Amino acid sequence: MTGGRFSLALAVAAALAVPAAAQPAQPTAKALYLLKCSGCHRADGQGAVQAGVPPFPGFVGALASDPAGRTYMLHVPGVMGSGLGNPDLARVMNYLLDTWSAVPADRIPRFTSQEVERLRAVPVNDVVNYRRGVVARLRKSGAPVAEYPWP
Numbered sequence: 334m335t336g337g338r339f340s341l342a343l344a345v346a347a348a349l350a351v352p353a354a355a356q357p358a359q360p361t362a363k364a365l366y367l368l369k370c371s372g373c374h375r376a377d378g379q380g381a382v383q384a385g386v387p388p389f390p391g392f393v394g395a396l397a398s399d400p401a402g403r404t405y406m407l408h409v410p411g412v413m414g415s416g417l418g419n420p421d422l423a424r425v426m427n428y429l430l431d432t433w434s435a436v437p438a439d440r441i442p443r444f445t446s447q448e449v450e451r452l453r454a455v456p457v458n459d460v461v462n463y464r465r466g467v468v469a470r471l472r473k474s475g476a477p478v479a480e481y482p483w484p
């Protein structure tokens with residue numbers, strides 16, 4: 334009995350002794366992406382065009398270079414339903430940009446938690462239609478736009 338309690342105490346002490354570095358306070362942006370987004374968008378961001386999931390590489394930077402495109406990005410169903418708070422959404426969005434933007438980083442501002450909060454408050458009733466407005470502007474400026482199920 335005493336021995337059992339002693340080994341339990343040892344186990345607890347050992348668990349508490351795990352160095353802080355081994356237990357990050359928050360998941361990395363990549364981990365958030367893998368957990369919340371990659372099920373549909375895939376780990377490599379290529380999505381599945383046949384299934385209606387647009388690819389990110391080469392396209393996501395153009396979306397984020399347009400002010401309404403930034404609002405749009407925060408209103409797609411996968412982001413709305415992610416359950417992530419503003420700081421984590423900013424980190425995931427920046428992960429998309431850091432990983433798959435073809436536009437030079439200095440030309441696309443990264444998201445801040447404050448911007449995410451502001452953009453999420455913008456009313457977007459019909460996200461597909463909202464995308465059309467963004468895409469029309471991007472096409473006019475010659476920016477690349479991903480293949481998408483409802484053009």
Ligand code: HEC
Pocket residue numbers: 366369370371372373374384385386387388392396406409410411412415425426460464479481
């Ligand atoms: C259940 C599947 C699913 C999940 C999970 C999901 N998405 Fe999506 N995502 C889609 C589909 C389908 C589209 C395209 C159609 C649409 O707008 O709904 C899309 C579109 C997008 C777009 C716009 C791309 C374009 O070219 O218009 C962005 C940005 C995006 N998702 C980001 C994310 C992020 C970030 C996450 C994780 C927090 C996420 N998505 C989770 C299915 C998903």
